[in-house]
Each structure stands twice: as structure tokens, then as C-alpha cells.
Amino acid sequence: MSAAGSSATSKVTGDAQVEAAILKLCAQNPEGVGNDMVTGPTGPLAHIDLAARVTALNNLLRSSKVALFKQGTQLLYKAAQPQDNRTKGLSAEELLVYQVIKQAGNTGVWTRDLKVRTNLAQPQVTKMLKALEGKSLIKSVKNVNNPSRKLYMLFELEPSREITGGAWYTDQQLDREFIEVLRETCFKLVERQESPHICLTDITHFINSKGLARVELREEDILTIMETLIADGRIESIEPADEGEPERYRTAVLAVPHSTPFTAIPCGVCPVMDQCCEGSQISPQTCVYYQTWLDF
Secondary structure (H helix, E strand, O other): OOHHHHHHHHHHHHHHHHHHHHHHHHHHOOOOEEHHHHHOOOOOOOOOOHHHHHHHHHHHHHOOOEEEEEEOOEEEEEEOOOOOHHHOOOOHHHHHHHHHHHHHHHHOEEHHHHHHHHOOOHHHHHHHHHHHHHOOOEEEEEEOOEEEEEEEEEOOOOOOHHHHOHHHEEOOEEOHHHHHHHHHHHHHHHHHOEOOEEEHHHHHHHHHHOOOOOOOOOHHHHHHHHHHHHHOOOEEEEOOOOOOOOOEEEEOOOOOOOOOHHHHOOHHHOOOHHHOOOOOOOOOOOOHHHHHHHHO
């Protein structure tokens, strides 16, 4: 073997040994290893050439064997869990942004929070986001509670209900028509099954089995619908007779009428009410609307 070949083999072996030393250090400190411990002049790896340590560390970051995190104001290196090949070849800054977004899960993370957690300047954050989106590693979503604020999460994740609004929203808009359809369906189920009275679990199962919603509805979702029907005086809940039995529903015994003499009185919306008084041209005696209300 030539001297050049021997030198190249020696260098590769040396790089691998440095990488192994850094990985061992991370394994010994699962809470994270500070930059001073890896590249500092007094750290446990100070006996290794600084350039070799920096090269090895960058190799480990690019190969996703080491992940970079921020704790307070300190950047920490941790041994990464095995990942797919998609993150290989990313720069250290791209990996840092990717890791922060991954930590946020399906609730996403705002660009301002990314800037704080990565300690990168806003132009850098924007550049990293654009690069990661271009590689289909992350995606942006809108929050129904704050549509002007973009949130970022991993490309394969489904946004949480807190972000999308759950079943009640379509394209970030409250789906009033769907809610009304669901209300009428729930009411008809209660109306149809009077003995034994229907429970929340049965209603939820029926709704999901018919595929009325684009997402799987939870009992908590249907409960909100039932509560609106109770508030409207169309149904009422029945307390269970025995402990452990579910709460059931029936049509209201005393249904709330659509209007009453008190709710139909016209005076509250009359535009000339302040001119209305006994004996004048505008008066209760001459008001046709008032007479209609009295006849009601």
C-alpha cells in the first residue's frame, strides 16, 4: 500500500474514532452535552485536535446521529434516536430548526418561537423553513383562532383539533350548515328512541357509523351538540337511577315555545317608541302592532 493510501486510511479511522468519542460523551450525558464539553479547551475531549472535533461533530449532525437542542440560552448536543434518511444531508441550522419543529408535535410552532428557541436571526429562520418545506419535511398550517399566524409542524402530522377547530370547521370557517344538520340528526334520534331513552355513547356511535362528519367525532363533540338542544328547550337529560349508568336524553316535557307574549312584544324594536304616549298621534291605542300583540 502506498504512503498516500495509508495516510487516507489513517484519517478515516481517526474521524470515526472522534465521532465515537463524541457519541460516547452524549451517551454518558443523556440530558445533553454543552458546546464547551465538545469543543472547549478544558473539556473531556480536549486531547483531540479541535478541527477534528468540529469536523466529526458536523458529520454527526448531518447524519442525524446527534441532535441539537436549546435549553434556556444554552445549546446542547444529544444522541439522536434513529431517523429515516430524509434528514441526512441537512445543514446544522436546518437540523436545528427541524428538531425544534419536531418537538412541537401536532400543535405546531410559530416563527417567533422558532427564532427564540434556535437563537437564529429571522432571515436565517425563514431560509431554513423554505428549505425544509421544499424537501417536504415540514408544512405550514393556519390556526383557526389566529388565521394570520402560520404554524409549522412535520409534514406527515395531522394538526391538532385546537389548531383546525375539529369537526366544526371547514377551511378555517365555522361550518354552520353541518352543525345544524348534526343538531337535527341528534334531535331525531332522541325523539325516535323514547324507551329506553338514548345515551350519548349510542348517539356518537350512530353519527360515526353513518359517516356524517369528515372526521371521527368524540363523545365530547356530540355532548356540545346535545347541550345546545337542551339550551333551546328541545330535549332534556335524565339523571341515571343507578351509579355507573350513563346519562340519557328525552324530548323536553315542557318544550320552550318559539315565541311568547313577552318575547313578541313589538315596543322594544319600535323606531318611534320614544314618541309613543297616550293621547298623541302615536299611541298604544292606535298602534296596530300593539293590538296584534294583545290579541296573541
